[in-house]
Amino acid sequence: MSYSSDVARLREVLSEFQNKSEGKIALAFSHQIEDTIALDLAIKAGIDREKFEVFTLDTKKLFAESLAYQAEVSRFFDIEIKPYSTSDSAILELENELGEWGIRESVEKRKKCCAVRKIKPLKLALSGKVAWISGIRIAQSITRSDTQLVETDKNFALTKINPLFDWEDKKMWDYAKSRNLPINTLYERGFSSIGCSICTRAIKEGEDIRAGRWWWENPDHKECGLHQR
Numbered sequence: 350m351s352y353s354s355d356v357a358r359l360r361e362v363l364s365e366f367q368n369k370s371e372g373k374i375a376l377a378f379s380h381q382i383e384d385t386i387a388l389d390l391a392i393k394a395g396i397d398r399e400k401f402e403v404f405t406l407d408t409k410k411l412f413a414e415s416l417a418y419q420a421e422v423s424r425f426f427d428i429e430i431k432p433y434s435t436s437d438s439a440i441l442e443l444e445n446e447l448g449e450w451g452i453r454e455s456v457e458k459r460k461k462c463c464a465v466r467k468i469k470p471l472k473l474a475l476s477g478k479v480a481w482i483s484g485i486r487i488a489q490s491i492t493r494s495d496t497q498l499v500e501t502d503k504n505f506a507l508t509k510i511n512p513l514f515d516w517e518d519k520k521m522w523d524y525a526k527s528r529n530l531p532i533n534t535l536y537e538r539g540f541s542s543i544g545c546s547i548c549t550r551a552i553k554e555g556e557d558i559r560a561g562r563w564w565w566e567n568p569d570h571k572e573c574g575l576h577q578r
Contacts, residue, residue, distance in 0.1 A: 352390075352524060359512045360394035362499055366508070367397050372479035374510075377471075378405045378422070378430050380415035381543050383484025383513055385422055385530050386521060390512050391482060392426065404474045407434040408466035410545035418533040425531050433470035440465065452547070453565050459548075466545070472505070480508040488517050489542070490559045518558070 366374055376391060378384045388403060405419060423430045443465045452459040475481055487496050502509040513521065525532060535543055539551030541558040550561045 350520070350523060350527075355512065356390055356393045358498065359390050359510070362510055363391070363394055363396055366480050367400055370479045371400070372477060373400050373402050374480045374482065375475060375478045376401070376403045376482040377474070377484075378403055378419065379484070379543070380405070380411070380418055380533055381484060382521065382525055382530070382532055382536070383486060385484075385532075386524055386528075387482055387484045387512050388422070388426060388428075389528055389530060398428070402431060402474075402478070403428055404431045404433055406467050406470050406474070407432040408545050409434065409440055410466065410547050412535060412543070412546045412549075414533060414535045415543060418531065421531045431474075433474040435465055435469045439469070449547070456566055459563060459566070475505050475507060478507060480510055481505075482510045482512065484513050485511050486513050486516050486521075488558075490557070 363374065366372075374396065376384070376388055378388070391401070419430055443462060447458055447462060452462045481502075485493055485496055487494055496511055496514045498511055498514050500509045500511065501507075516524075524530075533540075533543060539553075540549065540561060541552050542562050543549060544562055548563055550564060552558070552561045
């Protein structure tokens, strides 16, 4: 399969920002194959590395396998993946309030955890950026069914680029194999969507690909707040 059209459409979008703005474009790396593919596509599309930052959100609850994968991807592409995190004091305050498993008592408590561990550092990561690239796809969940290639993210007041928005699972894995991209070893253990260790489990046969995320909640609520429009 040729992926030239995917590279071409991303190149066209990126050129609009790189030619008109001095600000940086950011790519959010969440330790999943989608973001590794998005990074590979961005590099193939000729993104200006001087105007490009790859970042990750260090929630202090990441899997050891994800941290190892982050280092592997950094070496593979010879690129820095800059971590952003909330202050230790804010994390301690959250843990004192919710405890280890308070996030399962209500959607509101779980979202508060996400707000502290993910949304706050995301705001820092996106500050001053002109656009951000994500790996979200329509096929991931019902909450992402209206995802587009280019969107305006009102929460963070910048453009969001989703180069894999219309990719199905098969295309994604075929691409990763064809490019010999590194893959998080958690996939081998049955994980299909990867997040924090306290909120993510492997899925069972026949389950939805995001069934392992916040599995105690209604599927309509399964977002952390990073990708709200």
